[in-house]
Amino acid sequence: MARTPSTMLELGTVAPDFTLLEPATNKQVALADYTGKPVLIAFICNHCPYVIKLKEALVEFAKEYQEKGLAIIAINANDVANYPDDSPEKMVEDVNKYGYPFPYLYDETQDIAKAYQAACTPDFFLFDAEHKLYYRGQFDDTRPNTEAPATGEDMRAAADALLAGKPAPEEQKPSLGCNIKWKAGNEPDYF
8 A cells, every 4th residue: 555645636627527437336327427516536546445434424514515516427547457346346336335425436557547647546636617636645644554534624614615606725734645546658758
């Protein structure tokens, strides 16, 4: 597990478009399905201890903030040939185990992860209703092997500010997690 921080994509960046498979429903989900809505894009996976530490808190956050009008989409871009615990079949198991109330999509080509300059799991990108980047960074200070429970403190503050029409938080701490498991020869050039 390589501790990797977010790349901190430039605020105001327009969300790259995508259409990806949702293994749990075997349907295609597109960013365009959320036109005119603020949206949180979360790059996660099944096996990363950083993600596992906050899965239940992310589900609670999603339930609360979807009611407030925030769309949430999770994407797994890991190389499943070398990391079979992140396979689409295992993604469906994860959805069922944790009761994800949001689509959990599979980025098989890793093109979408590259378009977002995603670097780690978890990596979060919060976009306003025009799909311009408002916040990118950590969910909270939770890390594996710490006693403190995940609270989503940083993400809650950012989402509350966004939904209230306030300026983006000035302090945005990079997320920290396992590096995205890139396919051999497919590593991005933004590191």
